[in-house]
Amino acid sequence: MKPLKYKSLVVFVLIVAVLTAYLPAAAAGSDDILSIELTVGSEIMKANGAVIRVEKPHVSGNTVYLPLDPILECFGAEIVYTSKGTVEIIYREDLIELIPGSSEYYLNLKKKQLVSAVRQGLKGLMVPLELITENFDVRTEYNPANGKIQIIMEDDGALTDLSFLTDSITKPAVGNSYFNWRVNVPSSSRIIDISFNSRYVCILNSYRGIAIEIEVLPADGKTLEEYYNSVIEDPESYLYSEPSEALLRQDVVPAYAEFQYTNPDYEAVLERAFVKDNYIYILRLTYYIETDPETITENSYLMGIINSFSLDYTGNDRTVQNLSTVEYGLVKFENYFVLDATTGYTLWEISVLPEWDVVEQSFNYIFLGTGRKEYISIYVLEGPSETDVAAYGRHMLSNYEKYMNPGLYKLISAEEGSLAGYKSYNIMYRLTVGDSEYIYDDRFVFANGLMYNLTVKAPAESYEEKSAVIDNLLETFRIGDLSGTDFKDYFEFYNSMFGSRRLASSDRIVPYQDRNYKWSLRLPGYWMSYASFLNNVKAFSSPYAHIEVAVEAVPALKSIENEDIEKQFTILSIFLDNFENVKTVDKIVKEKDENVRLLVYRIEDEEEQLFGELKCRIVTGNEYSYCFMTLVSDSSNTSATTEEVENIWASFTVSGR
Amino acid sequence: MRIKLKITAIFLLLAMMLPTITYGSNAAKVGEYSVTDVVKKVSPSVVGIIGKAKTGDTVIDSSADGLLFGTGVIIKPNGYIITNAHVVRNMEKIVVVLSNSRAYQARLKALDNMYDLALIKIDKGMLPAATFGDMGSVEVGETVVAIGTPLSFSLRNSATMGIISGINRSVDSEFRLIQSDVAINKGNSGGPLVNMKGEVIGITSTKYMGYGIEGMSFSIPIDTVQYVISHFEKYGKVMRPWLGVRMSESLLATYGLPTDEGLTINEVVPGSPAEKAGLMEDDRILEVDGVSVNTIIDYNECMKKYLPGDTAQFTIMRAGNIIKVSVVFSQVP
Incomplete structure (x- = not known):
């Protein structure tokens, strides 16, 4: 009996072996759990x-x-070996x-330290x-006795809540882990607006008739009390209304200033302001089905929302929907050009610091930064x-050298380089504006048949310490792909209506005529003309x-000779209202055989970073009176620019007299 | 003895059954798959892509709540996915849904509008990457399967079957496309066209659906897809060599008739590599480094071999004479 049993057992084992040889390898865990096993001294790694x-x-x-690459491959991480030798x-x-x-290493631009150095294998x-343990959401175990290392990833990052696709909020609260605020929201609320840096969020709940806005603004050293006083002194600028109630509560935590107004x-509004870490946080609840803000204060549910606001949220709370758009310590700004209802193209994108905001924006340019003293502008x-592009760049440089004030401008470097994978020409120079020195880093790139001009401006005294951050930001600049599209034609069309364009393809002097308002002048062809929404205004500038x-x-x-002649001209009066100025000349002079009202203003606006001279010449024709304005900044105050603008004035002619 | 025979018989029976109960790489050894096998093999590598439409100040397709969707193909186990450029170009937040219904946030890595291809990435490893086929072995008449997300995201990973109707096709395109009669709809864009070995031979693009004739769909051939992917990986974009001319093909070429007339230069861009090399209007380009070019497609396919900075010898006809001109390509301005 024994030999038979043995043989049948062998055959049975053989059958099972044959069958199991064709079965697919069983995973060590389910799809969402990753288990990696390594052993010190062994080249075998097992992943599931x-x-x-x-x-x-x-x-x-x-x-x-541990070997980095194969482990991160299993995680699904992206590894880039950079040209500067880092990973x-x-x-x-x-x-x-x-x-x-x-x-040393960097996590989201912040320096961190390991016990031992990373090595090249x-x-x-x-x-x-x-x-691996510190930076990835994994459990690691090392057994020194047998050299076995296990890495377990239980959360593979699969999304459990896709409500962001429809902007709906499914959690009882929203927050911003970068700016550390959180607030409760009613169910069935929707996000209807969020800025690129998530510093402004607007949530709507149409069932309750409320909108909740949260805004994070730079405090610029202001305390809560100073902010409160600013609002009381000038409520129109802050609230667009007079508050019916204003409170300063410094006896609570967090302290706040509260304003109730229509x-x-x-619409009834209750607004609270908080100050923390050099930011002002504005929480604004608009009860748009009511007019009297007391309907908010008497509504315990709405006050519950207001009182739920806190400044201690750092993320990792399952009851809070995190609205922060910060990735890798930066926020992405995308210049998305909408052509029509179904088509749009990305012209460019860049990542900047979350503290940065849009300083100025128009059809074909944007300034992103902290203000006029520190920004990246992209035209x-x-x-x-x-x-x-190198020939173009050298041509620009020769004109900078010609037109910039040598007492204020100093070239640092001019060279060919690269930007966003394209050849660029880079001009770096130091410029004195007002009492301070700044570094300008100008980059010119040709792509998609267009010219991209990117300029970084930063205070000279802190430029060196910020240069690493600035370099990081420039490395994130990407130019959108427009190959195979007619985008260039669309852009030129829109640019002619809303942007600026060269007067002529050659640099020679060309005539410009406004037949509607019966005037003409002559300017160099390289000057840019700007589209204007006001038919009676035409503006030009030099690119150099x-x-x-x-x-x-x-x-x-x-x-x-009117006393209030400045108010007769819209552009002049708006300019004088918005820039700090002092009138230095106001007289009638004889120029080009006619009486001219000459007004000269010294402009010194530190905040807007404009220092120079505005000269206005007012003349009258048969049907119209004209204000011919020239603005020359100190940085361009040279004999060449003076001659150029005076020549343009000399060519200005009113027809039909 | 009886028991021994029984066991042996069972063993032999099982051994005979094995080819019919196995699948995957073992079946490839015995020839092509069935359609079911193809779908089972490839489907895990096919993903649905859904995203919120970018708006600027305009809502795109407001009837769909501002959501756009399409299809993609996993090309690397660590989460790289290829799809059409027009699928993701207008998406603000891209979400990839795997065949097991798990969803991951994706980021756009590279995009080329001319080839209508885009590379996106999810941070998920150990994924089943698709196998690419060889364009050289694609034949008119062979059976193919398209997998995608036809009309609604709830229909993702749907499969349709058809045959290759033509290769070397072009529809308002300057590049070669595969024509087939598989039924596809808008959301199929970015999905694979698969042969009966379970190999991806094309990426479906409904960009060309505007031609609206039933039974005609077009896919980007896999050799073009591989060319674009290699550029995305090395350079982050397609590095096209630029000559700097506007040219046209002969009338015979336009009608798809045989010709050796070459391409006529209608305009030379000032400062371009063509001007620097001495090419002139009315020159006819006959060959590039010995390769005949009689259509715009021929020229564009030929240009895949070059990068900006490379040199090529152009054989041109000028005033009845054949001359050779050396051109150094530059980057598209």
Whole structure:
């Protein structure tokens, strides 16, 4: 009996072996759990049972070193070996930058420290186990007795809440983990607006008739009390209304200033302001089905929302929907050009610091930064006739040298480079504006048949310490792909209506005529003309210097000697209202054989960073009176620019007299 | 003895059954798959892509609550996915849904409008990457399957079957396309066209659906897809060599008739590589480095071999004479 049993057993085992040889390898865990096993001294790594050959993990001192690339491949992280010798890891919202041979590394631009340095192995980087444990959402175990290392990832980042696709809010609260605020929201609320840097959020709940806005503004050193006083002194500027109630509560935590008012749309509003870490936080609840703000204060549910606002949210709270748009320590700004209801194109995108905001924006340019003293500006212009950006850049440089004030301008460097994968020409210079010095870093790139001009401006005294951050931002600049599209034609069309364009393809002097308002002048062809929404105003500027010319025509004035003549011209009066100025000359002079009212203003506006001279010449024709304005900034105050603007004035002619 | 025979018989029976109960790589050894097998093999590599439409100040397709969707193909186990450019170009937040219904946030890595291809990335590893086929072995008449997300996201990973109707097709396109009669709809864009070995031979693009004739759909051939992917990986974009001319093909070429007339230069851009090389209006380009070019497609397919900065010898006809001109390509301005 025994021999038969043995043989049947062998056959049985053979059958099972044959059958199981065709079964697919069973996973060690389910789809969402990743289990990685390594052993010190062994080139075998198992990931959910699949065998992968890797560089052998080893122990050095007390540090266990693991091969980085194959582990991160299993995580699904992105690894980039940069040209500057560092290694970047992009994984979910984090950007990690490793420096081979160093125990320092950067997580979302912030410096961190490992116990031991990252090493260059034979096939890639070898990293301390600590790096994996500290920066990825995994459990790690190391058994020194048998050298086994296990890495378990239980959360593979799968999204459980896709409500953001429809902007609906499914959690009882929303927050911003970067700016640390959170507030309860009613169910069935929707996000209807969020700025690129998530510093402004607007949530609507149409069932309850309320809108909740949260705004994060730079405090610029202001205390809560100072902010409160500012609002009381000038409520129109802050609230667009007079408050019916104003409170300063410094006896509570967090302290706040509260304003109750009816807005210009006759809606009840309760607004609270908080100050923390050099930010002012505005929480604004608009009860748009009511007019009297007391209907908010008497509503315990709405007051519950207001009182739920806090400034201690740092993320990782399942009851809070995180609205922060910060990724890798930066926020992305995308210049998305909408052509029609179904088509749009990305012209460019860049990532900037979350503290930055839109300083100024128009059809074909944008300034992103903290203000006029620190920003990145990006202009998109119609492509020039040159195809070589270096030749174009050198031409720009020669004109900077000609038109910039040598007492205020100093060239630092001019060279060919690259930007966003395209050849660029870079001009860096120092410029004195007012009492301070600034560094300007001008970059010119041709792409998509267009010219991209990117300029970084920063105070000279702090430029060196900020240069690493600025370099990081410039590296995030991307130009959108417009190949195979007619976008260039669309852009030129829209630019002619809303943007600016060269007067002529050549640099020679060309005539410009306004037949409607019966005037003409002559300017160099390289000057730019600006589209204006006001038919009676035409504006021009030089691309090589900070000089501008504008002509505004109004129905003929009875006299150019009016005391309030400035108010007769819209552009002039708006300019004087918005820029700090002092009138230095106001007289009638004889120029070009006619009486001219000459007004000269010294402009010194630190906040707007404009220092220079505005000269207005007012003349009258048969039907219209004209204000011919020239603005020359100090940085461009040279004999060449003076001659250029005077020549333009000399060519200005009123027809039909 | 009886028991021994029984066990042996069972063993032999099972051994005979094995080819019919196995699938995957073992079945490839015995020839092509059934349609069911193809779908089972490839479907895990096919993803649905859904995203919120970018708005600027305009709502795109407000009837769909501002949501756009399409299809993609996993090309690497660590989360790289290829799809059409027009699928993701207008998406603000891109979400990828795998065949097991798990969803992940994606980011756009590279995009090319001319080839209508885009590369996106999810942070998820150990994914089943699709296998690419060889364009050289694609034949008119062979059976193909398209997998995608036809009309609604709830229909994702739907499969339709048809045949290859033509290769070397062009529809308002300057590049070669595969024509087939598989039924596709808008959301199929970015999805795979698969042969009966379970290999991806094309990426479906409904960009060309405007031609609206039933039974005609077009896919970007896999060799073009691979070319674009390699550029995305190396350069972050497609590095096109630029000559700097406007040219046209002969009338015979336009009608798809055989010709060796070449391409006529209608305009030379000032400052371009063409001007620097001495090419002139009315020159006819006959060959590039010995390769005949008689259609715009021929020229564009030929240009895939070059990068900006490369040199090529152009054989041109000028005033009845054949001359050779060396051109150094530059980057598209």
